[in-house]
Amino acid sequence: MAAVVSVVGHANTGKTTLIAGIINSLAARGYRVAAVKHAAHGYEIDNRGKDSWQFFQAGANRVVVVGPESLTVHTRHDAEPTLAELAGMIEDVDLILAEGFKSQPGPKIEVLRQGFSERRLSLGSDLAAVVSDMPVGNDVPVFRPDKIEPLSDFIESRFLQNSGLSPLTSQMSDR
Numbered sequence: 001m002a003a004v005v006s007v008v009g010h011a012n013t014g015k016t017t018l019i020a021g022i023i024n025s026l027a028a029r030g031y032r033v034a035a036v037k038h039a040a041h042g043y044e045i046d047n048r049g050k051d052s053w054q055f056f057q058a059g060a061n062r063v064v065v066v067g068p069e070s071l072t073v074h075t076r077h078d079a080e081p082t083l084a085e086l087a088g089m090i091e092d093v094d095l096i097l098a099e100g101f102k103s104q105p106g107p108k109i110e111v112l113r114q115g116f117s118e119r120r121l122s123l124g125s126d127l128a129a130v131v132s133d134m135p136v137g138n139d140v141p142v143f144r145p146d147k148i149e150p151l152s153d154f155i156e157s158r159f160l161q162n163s164g165l166s167p168l169t170s171q172m173s174d175r
Contacts, residue, residue, distance in 0.1 A: 002034070002093045003159040004083060005128070008102040008121060009111035014145055018111060018131060019097050025152035026095065031160060034093040036086055038100030045074040094160055107159070111145070112136060129154060 007015050016037075023033045046053040046065070055063045056074055063074040081089075083104040087096050102108065108123050112132040129141045131151060136142050143151040 001087065002090065002096050004087045004096045004098060004106055005155065005159055006083070006098040006101045006104065006106060006108045007111060008100060008108050008123070009113075010117050010121075013111040013113040013116045014131075015099050015111050018145060018148075018151075019099055021148040022097060022152055022155065025148050026156065026160075029152070029156065031095060031156075032093040034090045034096045036083070036090075036096060036098040036101075038098065040100065045072065095155070109151075113145070128158065 007019050009015050019035060023035060026033050045056070045063070052063045052065045052074065056076070061076045065072045065074075083098055083101045083106060086098075090096055102121055102123070106126060107128040108126045109129045109131060110121055110123060110127060111117075112120070112130060112134065114134045117132075127138075127140055129143060129151070130136050130138055131143045131145050133145055141154055143154070
């Protein structure tokens, strides 16, 4: 199963931009990365009135939208799945980066940004690293938000190489 790391922090701290940068960096190294976005307040997969929106509103338990380069599955659930349950649904990747899920167990990278993060999150032993543009005293590695490569090196050594995954073994398992 793929390693799972959550990127957490207060609103507007740059979590999405950070995750996109990490994905870009690790993909360039040959890793296959999935992203999971926690939409705590709900979301719509499609615009109001579109066919897939109408199917879901009509009560479909699952709606699949497929195009030349992508496939999206919208599934109705009675209860919000846990991050572990979601990770079990994702196949053929080396790493799952989750935005949010701060109350779920597992390793987390906390993003702090001056003017947006007045207080730290209480993450306990799940805290693996901090990304911040301000001084942070901590017992975990601290990275600058504008320096993606050192953070990607940390993720690779801590969560990918230690799991026995490397771009070479990942590509070989595809054959």
